[in-house]
Amino acid sequence: MIFSLSFLMVTTLLGAAITYDISIRPKTYLSLDQDLEPQYVSNQVGIQISAGLSAYIIDDFLFRTELSYSHIPSTEMYGFYEIRGFDSLSLGLGTGVTFCDYFGVYSILYAHYSTYNDTSVRFAHLELSAIPYFLLIESESLDILLDLPITYDIRRDLDHNISIGVGIRLSFPSGGVDP
Amino acid sequence: MKRLIPLLILSLAVLSSCFLVQDDYTVNRHALIYSVDYGNDNENTLDNTVYDGIDMENAFTELGYVGTHRQNPTNTDILDDIAAHALIAGETDITLFYFSGHGYEDEGISYLVPYYDGGYDVISSQELYEALDAVDGQKIIILDICNSGGFVSSSGYDVDGLPEDYGTTLSPSAFFESWTRFFSQEDIALEFPDIHAISAAGRDELSYEHDTIQNGYYTYYLLETLGYDHETNTLDITEMFADSDGDGDVSISELYGNTFDHFSDHVTLPYYSHISGGPIDPILIQY
Numbered sequence: 257m258i259f260s261l262s263f264l265m266v267t268t269l270l271g272a273a274i275t276y277d278i279s280i281r282p283k284t285y286l287s288l289d290q291d292l293e294p295q296y297v298s299n300q301v302g303i304q305i306s307a308g309l310s311a312y313i314i315d316d317f318l319f320r321t322e323l324s325y326s327h328i329p330s331t332e333m334y335g336f337y338e339i340r341g342f343d344s345l346s347l348g349l350g351t352g353v354t355f356c357d358y359f360g361v362y363s364i365l366y367a368h369y370s371t372y373n374d375t376s377v378r379f380a381h382l383e384l385s386a387i388p389y390f391l392l393i394e395s396e397s398l399d400i401l402l403d404l405p406i407t408y409d410i411r412r413d414l415d416h417n418i419s420i421g422v423g424i425r426l427s428f429p430s431g432g433v434d435p
Numbered sequence: 436m437k438r439l440i441p442l443l444i445l446s447l448a449v450l451s452s453c454f455l456v457q458d459d460y461t462v463n464r465h466a467l468i469y470s471v472d473y474g475n476d477n478e479n480t481l482d483n484t485v486y487d488g489i490d491m492e493n494a495f496t497e498l499g500y501v502g503t504h505r506q507n508p509t510n511t512d513i514l515d516d517i518a519a520h521a522l523i524a525g526e527t528d529i530t531l532f533y534f535s536g537h538g539y540e541d542e543g544i545s546y547l548v549p550y551y552d553g554g555y556d557v558i559s560s561q562e563l564y565e566a567l568d569a570v571d572g573q574k575i576i577i578l579d580i581c582n583s584g585g586f587v588s589s590s591g592y593d594v595d596g597l598p599e600d601y602g603t604t605l606s607p608s609a610f611f612e613s614w615t616r617f618f619s620q621e622d623i624a625l626e627f628p629d630i631h632a633i634s635a636a637g638r639d640e641l642s643y644e645h646d647t648i649q650n651g652y653y654t655y656y657l658l659e660t661l662g663y664d665h666e667t668n669t670l671d672i673t674e675m676f677a678d679s680d681g682d683g684d685v686s687i688s689e690l691y692g693n694t695f696d697h698f699s700d701h702v703t704l705p706y707y708s709h710i711s712g713g714p715i716d717p718i719l720i721q722y
Contacts, residue, residue, distance in 0.1 A: 291628075292715070293526070330716060333684050335460035336527050336573060338716045340688060369610060371596065374679065374692030377712035379593035380613035412592035412617055413714045 272311040276428045279306045281405060283421025285328050287339060289414045298339040302328035304421070308348070310362075316355075320362055322348035330373055339414075344370040346383075361388045368409075383409040389425065399427040462718075463528045466495045466502030467516055471536030471550050473507075479537060483644040487535035487579060487654040494663045497670040498720050500531060507550035510558055514566050521569040528572035529717055532563075535651055538580030540638055545585025547578065560586045564627045573717040575687055576632040579651040581641045583634030584709045591625040592616045593712035600639035601705045625713055632711045633691050640706040653708060656698040660690065661720070672722050685720040 285300040292298070308322035323346070330341040346369070352362020366383040385407040393400040403423035411417055470488025473479045485506055492504035505512060517532075524530055537548040539557075546557040563586070567574045578586055584599050594609045594616065616623060635653035636642040644651040648665070650658070655665070662675030677685045677693045691710040698708065 287714075289714075330680075330686065330688070333682075333718055336462045336529060336718055338684070338686050338718065340714050340716045369613065372593070372688065372712065372714075372716075374686075374688040375710050375712070376596035377593050377710065378596045378609050378613050379712070380610075380617040382617075413712075 272313045274312075274430045275310050275399075276430055277306075277308050277310070277401075277425050279308070279403060279423050279425035280304070281306070281403060281421040281423030283405065283407075283419045283423075285409075285417065285419040287414045288416040288418075291415075292339075295334040298331045298334065300328050300331050300339070300341055302326060302341070302419075304423070306348075310352075310427075316353055316360075318352045318354070318360075318362060320348075320350045320352060320364060322346070322350075322364060322366070324348060324366065326368070326370075340375075341373040342370040342379075343373065344368040348385075350385075352387075358391045359388070361386065363387070379411070379413065381409060381411040383407050397428065399429070401425040401427055460527045461525075462721075463525060464495075464498075464500045464531070465520060465524060465528060466492070466500040466504075466531045466533065467513075467520060468492050468495070468502060468504040468531075468533045469506075469508050469513060469535070469549070470504070471507050471534075471548070473537070473550060481536065481644060482646055483649050483651060484535040484579075486649045487644075487651050488533070490650065490658055490663065490665070490668065491533050491535075491654065493668055494658055494661055494670050495531060498661070498722070502531070509551065510549045510556040513549055513558060514562075517566045517570065521571070524570045524572050526571045529719065530567070530570055530572060530574045531577065531719070532567060532574060533577045533579075535579040535654060538578065538582045540582035540585055543585070543638075545582050545638055547580055547583075547586075564630055567630055568627050572629070573715070574630045575717060575719060576630065577657070578632070579635040579642060579654045581636060582638055583636050583642065584638035584640065585634075587632040587634050587709045587711040591623055591628075591713060592619075595709055595712070597637065597707050597709055599637035599709075601637070628713060628715065630711075631687055631713070631715070631717060632709075633687065634709045636706040637709060642706055643704055652702050652704065653694075653698060656701060657690070657694045660694045660697050661685075675722075677720070678722075683722055684718045685722075686716040687719050688716045690719055 281304045287298045304326040306322045306324040310318045310320045312318050326344040328341045331339040346366040348364040348366040350364025354360035363386050368381045371378050385405050387405040390402045405421045407419045409417035470484045472481050472485050488504045545560050594612045596609045648655045660677045662671045677690045679689045
């Protein structure tokens with residue numbers, strides 16, 4: 257939160273165009289771990305809800321920060337166990353570029369603080385996302401964008417975790433130079 | 436908009452392709468249930484632990500577990516039972532180890548106290564884990580004893596967010612400890628990844644029983660979560676509310692979480708149950 261406010265202050269002082277947005281991203285969350293017996297691949301379908309702001313500082317380049325909540329449910333049963341799901345609160349920081357009026361991409365690094373479902377057991381992890389996005393609807397006060405995030409989640413308890421999602425983002429311009 | 440439709444279809448195809456085929460496994464469920472009252476003329480006598488054992492045996496037998504309830508076992512009885520069980524348990528089996536009696540903590544190590552005839556003859560958390568490690572399959576420990584949180588304290592890369600000593604339910608130190616573990620260069624993965632534990636209390640907390648309910652508080656509410664009727668001493672599966680998602684499978688996280696809430700709704704004594712971490716969540720019950 258402190259970081260996001262600092263980010264907002266700096267970008268405002270620089271006169272950057274700022275957009276605020278909220279987004280919702282259903283995603284499939286695939287984990288691979290060779291130590292898991294009898295099935296070393298698992299799949300969960302979760303959701304991420306984010307509030308973010310993007311600052312267009314230099315032409316089409318943007319800096320971005322996000323606060324997110326994610327819910328990943330437990331898997332279905334694999335023989336005699338499930339893979340635990342988790343809830344996360346996250347702070348993300350990234351940068352991106354717009355290639356044209358309708359298409360751009362940004363990458364963002366999330367620091368997640370998560371709690372396994374139904375427990376008080378907590379763990380930290382980092383997630384790197386590449387998010388191509390497409391402008392679907394544009395108006396003076398609201399843009400609607402399609403996000404297609406592809407992420408790699410770095411966890412210490414499971415070896416490899418990849419997710420792919422489809423998201424809708426509502427973006428609200430807030431002054432400055434129009435990007 | 437039209438040019439985006441292929442992209443959307445491609446994304447949905449990728450999503451749907453990730454649903455994976457699972458195989459069927461034969462899962463046998465075993466129970467090793469122990470209760471200790473320490474005799475009638477002992478200052479350490481517990482009046483309701485044997486009822487804990489009887490009720491747990493009733494409930495888990497109805498839930499498909501095969502095993503024994505041994506009253507007043509000694510240290511040797513317990514370790515011999517585990518060693519004998521190791522000869523029959525399979526890799527996909529679930530073994531429940533339940534103990535109701537006394538426990539204590541000394542210099543950060545928790546112990547359970549079996550029956551003794553002069554002098555203590557205890558089992559430390561490390562001894563219990565090493566004994567159960569010889570058993571194939573997933574092992575689930577449930578302890579209704581004082582200071583039992585020490586049996587779930589080793590949780591690898593994750594951190595128990597509950598304090599061990601009657602604290603609040605939010606621990607800021609858990610946040611920093613989580614990140615320390617994430618960036619640790621050491622291999623601090625669980626030493627016993629197939630052993631999962633639920634404790635009635637924290638490492639520095641006492642747990643309690645009461646004559647009016649004829650159980651330990653934790654066991655009493657755990658049994659109710661499973662749908663156990665304390666009047667008839669039978670299990671009514673339709674009264675079970677341990678299955679959060681209603682899928683017919685109760686994982687230990689579901690049992691823990693629902694028992695935690697049920698216990699907190701009824702018991703004002705300030706002690707909290709704990710559960711071990713890790714990504715694996717064994718299915719304790721299928722119905």
